[in-house]
Amino acid sequence: MLRLKALWEAKFKMNLRDLSLKLGVSQTTVSRALNGYPEVSEATRARIVAAADRYNYQPNTRAKSLATGRSMAIGHVIPLSAEHEMVNPVFGDFIAGAGEAYAREGYDMLLSVVRQQDEQKAYREMSSKRSVDGVIVHGPRLDDPRPALLNELSMPFVVHGRVPERDEDYAWLDMDNRRAFRRATEFLLDLGHIRISLINGHETMDFARRRRNGFNEAFEGRGLGVAFDLQAAGEMTESFGFHHAQRLLALPNRPTAIIVSSILLAIGVQRAISEAGLRMGTDISVVTHDDALSYLRNGDELPLFTATRSSVRDAGMRCAEMLIERVKNPENGLAQELWEAELILGQSTGRAPNSSF
């Protein structure tokens, strides 16, 4: 049994010392060879690389980061929606993209899911425990304390989104939500819709404010008054979408189009429309956020709006790249990128039922 263990250890739990002993060179040389330092003869390097690979040697990350002072990990603090205790579904897509960048660059991804009241503590801990080299900030809010906190902690970070009224002194990547919602609204106005409703998330979230601004701008740009009675903001849940859509559909002068700000809201809205016996795309147009990729693969036209699953994924990858860049070269300037939202308006966004087109 003990022999078996020893054998097994010999095969798998190889460390730098073991390897250097086996090769008859010093640990230093092995380390240098494997880390691509130039002062190793090509012959030795080749021998070492071959052995490392033959014995399946991988450096112990904990030892490595203790020695280098870099943890080679990036932290993500995921806020749990307060009322709802659930994670925003776009998060999975963001992570998929970020994960790809981390894998490529040799970073680990550390996740911490916390309630909002524990958020600051989570960042402080990541900092004082030295568990990450940088963090991605998700879901910036009005008066968000995080950029200041992270600067105080000297923790490199990139914000996915922007803090309202404040986008000077930190690195961020954001979709142009205002522009996207303006374009979508204009598209519906062009089709002859006038009674257009917006079902949005709470405006403590930056993107929700920007989306409403874009929506309003479309009306103002046409010299039309904004129908404030058709705007709503709430929890981005199926239930809110369902109930609010029911309310809208029961209106004497109900909207002919609805712009929906999130996927969960959209599910509820769809259900309300279907239960009311209305046809999407005929009786009522719905512009929403969709699983674009799966439609695109089928060559379909999309019932689509703003940050689609695949663009969130791309954003995740880019945020990760920006942060890694920042961690490696802290002296470089702050990258700030505003992305054009993918916007393909199709099938479910038909004409207004009584438009003159």
Added chain:
Amino acid sequence: MLRLKALWEAKFKMNLRDLSLKLGVSQTTVSRALNGYPEVSEATRARIVAAADRYNYQPNTRAKSLATGRSMAIGHVIPLSAEHEMVNPVFGDFIAGAGEAYAREGYDMLLSVVRQQDEQKAYREMSSKRSVDGVIVHGPRLDDPRPALLNELSMPFVVHGRVPERDEDYAWLDMDNRRAFRRATEFLLDLGHIRISLINGHETMDFARRRRNGFNEAFEGRGLGVAFDLQAAGEMTESFGFHHAQRLLALPNRPTAIIVSSILLAIGVQRAISEAGLRMGTDISVVTHDDALSYLRNGDELPLFTATRSSVRDAGMRCAEMLIERVKNPENGLAQELWEAELILGQSTGRAPNSSF
């Protein structure tokens, strides 16, 4: 500038040595006091704890795990759907639950998002780089090589779900998918539905097989033939749900009820129903998987089926607890838990339009 940095370091980058020097005791004593060892006088412990807290001292995790040999981190390897390059949306909920358990127990959560072909490499790396103490296995498949691999690597693990035909020699937690789908189908049969369709995920995924088995058992239990023409399995995407539902609805003898196996499929199905001008719950019943919590908070009846978002969250928490337990006491037996699915059938699952009820 250098002075500022020193000041700052003094305030935040406190380490064990600094703290012990400041207190005039040895590092050992500080370590012992902070880690709750009994052989420290209460007076010293109190002083030390107070100072730690005053200077915001947190042990460096990398150093700690190098010294202890435990990394205090759990790994999750998230498979990216091959065709689709997206993360399954239930994943966010699972993570939320798991994250809570990790936070409570002082573990970090390490995520690695990989394409299926790189999956084994990801596990091997986690093992050889010593970055985690254990892993959660997601989405077990037919002939899944992971349990064997992880056993070979002596890496503690818990499977969320089960590997088909094989549930003896590893720890797992699964929803009783078979039973849940049988109950849901029976419920529809009781309401007078006969033409019931199942839109399922690919049967390489264990839960999909079990769900179909449950569905079929309900028919068999009533002495009814199973309508195989109404069963479909495909990618769990909105697009597949949409197109397949369109096909079903165009049938001369179209189903009066549809059981849908995932949230993305359901969105597509809803859209097809709405575009066809049919009413959910009146013309056609849909049994699906939903954002239960947001409805429950409103005291609504649920249009609900099997692993709801909140039960996935609970499963995540329990899997994490099982794994932590296993990491701490490897000699204990393998925990295996089969959970009853939450199942509240409501509003959208009305009677068959021409049933005799």
Added chain:
DNA sequence: GTGAAAGCGCTAACAA
């Protein structure tokens, strides 16, 4: 081009 030795920040025998 290679190696010896110190040290990253912590824990855990072993002594006292």
Added chain:
DNA sequence: TTGTTAGCGCTTTCAC
């Protein structure tokens, strides 16, 4: 009850 000391596995001067 407290302190001394020797690592954990790696990187990185510095000397050869």
